[in-house]
Structure formats: structure tokens, C-alpha cells
Amino acid sequence: MRYAAPIAIAIAALAASPALSQGSLGVLPQGEYVCALPGVATGSAWNEVEGHGFSITGASSYKTDKGSGTYLLEGRRVTFTRGPLKGHKMMRVSSGLLQELGKDDKLGRLRCHRAGPVAD
Structure with a gap:
């Protein structure tokens, strides 16, 4: 029992270490997010990806x-932690724009932007 306090302090110090943290926790702006892939020069600029x-x-x-x-x-x-998108990762590029992250943590082509308020 006399080792419990030092162990707890060591664990707390590791958890608070800036090297281990990814940044502060936050929330995304509420609303509908539409996802699309870049288009081509001879067609539309963006191609919405259904689903x-x-x-x-x-x-x-x-x-x-x-x-x-x-x-x-x-x-x-x-990081989507529960539900139909569980395991899917994205990078916040700006306040209303997210870009897909691949398994190698490289930015993918899929982008999702906030299109407006949540529809009823």
C-alpha cells in the first residue's frame, strides 16, 4: 500500500505529458456535413459521395x-468512436471542413464540409 501513492503520481504525470497528448478536446460545429471527392477540370469541381x-x-x-x-x-x-462511422478518422482543416485520414494517417481525397444547420 505504501507504493500506491507514488505509482498514482507517476501514472498521472504520464497521462498529462504533452508528448502523449494530441491536443485539447473539442466539439465540431453542429450541422449537416456533405462529403465529396474532387472533380476534374472538364466537369464539376466536386462530386458528392452518397452515403x-x-x-x-x-x-x-x-x-x-x-x-x-x-x-x-x-x-x-x-475519430468516430461509436456508431456507423466507428473507426473512421478525419482531420479538421478549418472550422467547417474535414478531410479524410487514411490508415497511414495521410490525408485522403474525401472532404466533408458543413453545408448548413441540421435538417429536422
Whole structure:
């Protein structure tokens, strides 16, 4: 028992270490997010990808046509933690724009932008 306090202090110090943290926790602006891929010079600039859109409905909550879930915004990284998008990762590029992150943490082509308030 006399080692419990020093161990607890060491664990707390590791958890608070800036090297281990990704940034402060936050939430995304509520609203409908439309996802699209870049187009081509001879056609439309963006091509909406059906079935990839979602709505941010509250603090760390989202919904899709397939159900609802939660996400974690840590610094600029968004990780969907529960629900139909579980495991999907994105990078916050600006206040209303997210870009897909691949398994190698490189930015992908898919971008999701806030298109307006949540539709009723």
C-alpha cells in the first residue's frame, strides 16, 4: 500500500505529458456535413459521395442514415468512436471542413464540409 501513492503520481504525470497528448478536446460545429471527392477540370469541381454525409447533432454526437454515434475531436483529429462511422478518422482543416485520414494517417481525397444547420 505504501507504493500506491507514488505509482498514482507517476501514472498521472504520464497521462498529462504533452508528448502523449494530441491536443485539447473539442466539439465540431453542429450541422449537416456533405462529403465529396474532387472533380476534374472538364466537369464539376466536386462530386458528392452518397452515403458518406453525416450530421453533428450535439456535443460529440453525430447521426447518419444508418444510425447515430459519437466522435472525439482531439486537437485537429476527429475519430468516430461509436456508431456507423466507428473507426473512421478525419482531420479538421478549418472550422467547417474535414478531410479524410487514411490508415497511414495521410490525408485522403474525401472532404466533408458543413453545408448548413441540421435538417429536422
